[in-house]
Amino acid sequence: MILIDKILCLRSELMDFWFMSLTTISRNEIPINSEKYGEKRRYNTTQEHYVLPVDQQEINRLNTQHRAVTSIFEGLLPNAIRSIYRADQGKGKRVLDVGCGTGQWLIDLVEGYPDVEEVIGIDITLLYPPSFPNKIQFISHNVLEPFPEEWIGRFDLVQSRFLITGIKDFPLLLERLSTLLRPGGHLVVVEPEIKCRSTIGRELKEVAPAMASFGELSYEAMQIFGIEVDATQNIPNYLENCGNFEDIQKEMREIPMSDWSDDPKLKEIGFIQSSNSLALPDTIKRLIISSGLIDETDFEIAKKEYQDEVRIGKGKAVLPIWSTWARKK
Ligand SMILES: C[S@@+](CC[C@H](N)C(=O)[O-])C[C@H]1O[C@@H](n2cnc3c(N)ncnc32)[C@H](O)[C@@H]1O
Numbered sequence: 618m619i620l621i622d623k624i625l626c627l628r629s630e631l632m633d634f635w636f637m638s639l640t641t642i643s644r645n646e647i648p649i650n651s652e653k654y655g656e657k658r659r660y661n662t663t664q665e666h667y668v669l670p671v672d673q674q675e676i677n678r679l680n681t682q683h684r685a686v687t688s689i690f691e692g693l694l695p696n697a698i699r700s701i702y703r704a705d706q707g708k709g710k711r712v713l714d715v716g717c718g719t720g721q722w723l724i725d726l727v728e729g730y731p732d733v734e735e736v737i738g739i740d741i742t743l744l745y746p747p748s749f750p751n752k753i754q755f756i757s758h759n760v761l762e763p764f765p766e767e768w769i770g771r772f773d774l775v776q777s778r779f780l781i782t783g784i785k786d787f788p789l790l791l792e793r794l795s796t797l798l799r800p801g802g803h804l805v806v807v808e809p810e811i812k813c814r815s816t817i818g819r820e821l822k823e824v825a826p827a828m829a830s831f832g833e834l835s836y837e838a839m840q841i842f843g844i845e846v847d848a849t850q851n852i853p854n855y856l857e858n859c860g861n862f863e864d865i866q867k868e869m870r871e872i873p874m875s876d877w878s879d880d881p882k883l884k885e886i887g888f889i890q891s892s893n894s895l896a897l898p899d900t901i902k903r904l905i906i907s908s909g910l911i912d913e914t915d916f917e918i919a920k921k922e923y924q925d926e927v928r929i930g931k932g933k934a935v936l937p938i939w940s941t942w943a944r945k946k
Contacts, residue, residue: 658670658675658899667782667783668782668842671744676744677896678900679721679744681889682893685872685889686778686872688882688885688886690868693722694774694805695805695868695940697942702730703730706730706731707733709733709734710730710732710734710773711733711772712733712772712773712774712776713739713774713797714737714777714778715760715776715780715794717739717745717755718740718744719745719746720745720749720753723736724746724750724753727753736750736754737753738753738754738755738756739755739758739760741758741759741783742757760784764796769797770796770798770799772799772802773802773803774802774803774804775803775804776806776807778807779808779809781811781848782839782844782901784848785844786845787852788855788858788859795861795862802944805941807940808939810849810850810938813934813935814871814934815935819932821934824932825931827923827926828874828926828932831919834919835904835905837910838908841909842904852867853941862946863944863946864943865941865943867941868940870938871935872887873933873935874890875891875927876930877929877933878933887930895928898916898919899920902920
């Protein structure tokens, strides 16, 4: 037990050391000690309104979220696309992940489909790990800035996942991403709804009032920051209106907020998700407080009440996640 603790401690120290070195090489990122908000989190300053932190805690949260999402969708790709990639292990395919975060989706993709030809992850922050398969290139690039000429029409698969807090204009994003696909290539967009739901046939606010009001608070704060809070449900229409896509499909799955389920698989996914659910308030604390809707004291009260309800699985709450995919004409 002591040995395991020591190994975990050493691993955590190494991760901290790695993250410190990462921030020094990340030219576009200035660490901010956000003590104004009673916290020591780092934020990206390249994009004024990218509101989530970029630090070790966020790396952990994103990797946990990745595990929960790929478990609930039973894989890295929507079923219809997965069968294409399974048939030939991704042979010759060129893949781009925009806003790739920690890069874990790409790392798992290369492991699952070892014959993919080219794998690129772009992001405005560099959160990827110190070692990764050498087939992957991580590039610092804002998805709203012009793409390299040679990327136009190059990719077989473009993924955009959980960019809702970073992108204000989804129709523009989708239009831009369509230019990167070759005809017949696929775009996959995965986004969560902002508010949880109860699965016991009643409104969340009746059965888990603190979770419901925290969801409302987050939703309103995001609106104040100009985030398109309902983008998730609008994406199929945006793809349709873009005119460059066909065979537009979508699928919604619900991630349990904690391990309340009697179903062993959902219980396990809920267990993975619970640390993410509990970390959520601190992830969006700066956003919420700077929206002016609530002060720090009330925020801490709301956070604790929300976390208490998450822990006991109140309302058997779930977070709906939508995967939408389409083929380039
Ligand atoms: C919530 S994280 C999701 C990361 C990853 N896609 C995942 O699913 O784990 C959002 C990521 O989008 C990146 N991002 C936000 N706006 C961006 C932009 N304009 N261009 C490129 N990356 C962006 C952020 O730096 C962050 O890493």
